[in-house]
Amino acid sequence: MAPETDYYQIGGFRAHSEGWFKMYDDKPMIDAIANDTGRELRPGGRGAPTELILGILPNGASYVLMTSHQMWAFVHKHGLRPPRRPWKVDNFVSLSPIYFATKNDLQEKLKTYRVKSQKNKQDKEDNSQANRGFVRVRGHPENPRGDFENQRVLYRLLTNSVTPGALGLLNPPWANAIRVISLVINTWHNDRRPERFEKPHIIDVGWTDVILPEYFGSGRVTETAHLKMEGPLQNKKGDFMHGITEEGVVADILYSRMRTLFTHDAAKSGVPLVVLVHEEEMVRGVLTRSGIDVGSMTSIGALLRSDQLQTSSRRKSSRTPSPRRLNAGTSHPSRDYERRSKHELNDDVKPFSVKQDDYRPPSVRINDDDKKPGSSHQDGATALPAACIVNMQTLVRTLMRVNQTGPSVPATALRLNIPANPLLACAGNECHLLLQMWISIAEGRAIDEQWTDRLAHPLQPPSPTQAPVEVGAEDEIDPNDYLPPSVTNSGRVAAADDDWSDDDW
Numbered sequence: 001m002a003p004e005t006d007y008y009q010i011g012g013f014r015a016h017s018e019g020w021f022k023m024y025d026d027k028p029m030i031d032a033i034a035n036d037t038g039r040e041l042r043p044g045g046r047g048a049p050t051e052l053i054l055g056i057l058p059n060g061a062s063y064v065l066m067t068s069h070q071m072w073a074f075v076h077k078h079g080l081r082p083p084r085r086p087w088k089v090d091n092f093v094s095l096s097p098i099y100f101a102t103k104n105d106l107q108e109k110l111k112t113y114r115v116k117s118q119k120n121k122q123d124k125e126d127n128s129q130a131n132r133g134f135v136r137v138r139g140h141p142e143n144p145r146g147d148f149e150n151q152r153v154l155y156r157l158l159t160n161s162v163t164p165g166a167l168g169l170l171n172p173p174w175a176n177a178i179r180v181i182s183l184v185i186n187t188w189h190n191d192r193r194p195e196r197f198e199k200p201h202i203i204d205v206g207w208t209d210v211i212l213p214e215y216f217g218s219g220r221v222t223e224t225a226h227l228k229m230e231g232p233l234q235n236k237k238g239d240f241m242h243g244i245t246e247e248g249v250v251a252d253i254l255y256s257r258m259r260t261l262f263t264h265d266a267a268k269s270g271v272p273l274v275v276l277v278h279e280e281e282m283v284r285g286v287l288t289r290s291g292i293d294v295g296s297m298t299s300i301g302a303l304l305r306s307d308q309l310q311t312s313s314r315r316k317s318s319r320t321p322s323p324r325r326l327n328a329g330t331s332h333p334s335r336d337y338e339r340r341s342k343h344e345l346n347d348d349v350k351p352f353s354v355k356q357d358d359y360r361p362p363s364v365r366i367n368d369d370d371k372k373p374g375s376s377h378q379d380g381a382t383a384l385p386a387a388c389i390v391n392m393q394t395l396v397r398t399l400m401r402v403n404q405t406g407p408s409v410p411a412t413a414l415r416l417n418i419p420a421n422p423l424l425a426c427a428g429n430e431c432h433l434l435l436q437m438w439i440s441i442a443e444g445r446a447i448d449e450q451w452t453d454r455l456a457h458p459l460q461p462p463s464p465t466q467a468p469v470e471v472g473a474e475d476e477i478d479p480n481d482y483l484p485p486s487v488t489n490s491g492r493v494a495a496a497d498d499d500w501s502d503d504d505w
Helices: 027-034 068-078 103-111 144-158 214-218 251-261 280-289 300-305 392-400 409-415 427-442 447-456 489-497
Strands: 006-009 050-056 062-067 094-100 178-187 202-212 223-229 246-249 273-277 387-391
Touching: 006 068, 027 068, 027 103, 050 144, 062 068, 094 103, 094 144, 144 300, 144 392, 144 427, 144 447, 178 280, 178 427, 202 214, 202 251, 202 427, 223 251, 223 427, 251 280, 273 280, 273 427, 280 387, 300 387, 387 392, 392 409, 392 427, 392 447, 409 427
Parallel strands: 178 273, 223 246, 273 387
Antiparallel strands: 006 062, 050 062, 050 094, 178 202, 202 223
16 A cells, blocks of 8 residues: 555544544544444454554653544545644654554553643643653654654564555565664763773673574574673673683674674665664764764664655654545556565675774764665655664663663563663673564554553562672683773762662572
C-alpha cells in the first residue's frame, strides 16, 4: 500500500472520534472497535489482536490513531460522519503499531487519555494521565520516546510483521539485511576526571558483528572479539565465552581495529549500519580518536525516513491548519521495490568517513549537530545514513522512567529483568548481552505497556558484597573496585555524591 499521510485520533484531548457515537463516553466506540473483525482493524484475521497506530509527538506526548484507510472503512460500516483536519504524518516523530488483544486492553489504554474538566480555563490543554507530563515540554525531533518506538518499527520491518505504508513509510529495500555492531568499551566507573573522555582509562573492549534478520533465526555472528588493554590493573572476573581474549592491547592497535571494523559504505552496499552502544559519549570519543567521523552517525528515525519521499516541512501547529476531506474512492498505486541480496563482506568497500592513520583528532562531546541526517538526493529520496547509533542506556532510562540505570551493561540489563551479573565484567560478553537487550526492547509491546510489563516481575540484583583484597594476593584486582591513581580527591567526592555508584551493586 502507498504510505499513509493522514491519521485520526481515537479518544483523548480533542479526538477525531468525539462525535462518532456519544460525547464524553468512549464505551460505544470501544465496543465497535473491539467487535470489528474486518481486515482493516485486524490485519491478522479473526482472533488476531486489533491493530492501531501509536503516534509520538516531538514533546513525547502520544495518541492512539487510525490510519485514513481504517477510518474510512470504520465510518462507512457504522454510518458515521468522517472527521476533518487529520493529524499529518509529519506531526509525529514516530508512528508504530500498537496491539489490543481484548476489549479491556483497549479500554484501559484509552482511559489514560481521559481529560479532566477545564471549564474555567481559557487555554485548555491535554491534562490526561498519559500526556500531562509532556504538554509543556519543548519538542525535539529526536525525542527519546519516539526513538524507543522507532526500534520497534525497525524490528517489525526486519521480521516482515508490519505494513510499512500504515506507518507512513515506503517499503524499505534494505529490510532483508542490515549490519549491526554491538560495541562495549569498559572504563573505570568511578573515574570522574573532566578529561575522562579525552584520556579514558579503558579496561577492555568487546564487539559482536551480525546481520539482521538472519541472526534472529540462525544466531550466526560475523565476528566477535574481546580486547584487554595494556595497563597495571586487569579484570579477570568474567571469562570471555565467545572466543579468545586478546591480551595487552595498546591504544594504537585498538584504533586500527576500530577503523577496520567500521569499514562500511552504506550508500554503496545498500546495507544500513546500526551501532549499539552503552555509553555513547565514550564510544564517540574513542571512534573519533580512531579517525572515524562520528558526525555522520545519526538515529534509527533517520534510517526509517531515508526511503520516504520528501514531503512538506514540519508544521508549526500540532494539526494541519486547514480542513481536509479524503475521497473514499481514491485508489493509490502500489510501490514495489527490489530487495537487495544479503550483505556480504566486500574488500572493495571503502571505510565511511575514516581519516588517515596518522590523524589524531581531539575527542568530541555529544551535541545535536552530530546527529544530523544525511543530505537528500535530487530525486526526492534521502540517502542511507552512514551509520545509526543506538544508545541503549538512554532507551532503558526512557522505558523505565529513571534517571540512572547503573554504570555497566549488566546493571542496565537488570533494569529490563534480563539476568546478568554486574560483578562478572567482560566487554566481550557484554556486547552480546547488549544485542539481546536491544532485541528484547524492540520485539516488545509499545513503550508504556512494556514499562508495565517489566515492572510486574522485577529481578533482584546479586549482592555486591566482595571479600577484601589482601596485599600480595594472587587474585587479580578488579579496577572498577578502585580509582585510578591519577584521579584527584575532587573526583572521589564527585563519585561519592553521585546518585549511582559501584557500591550500589
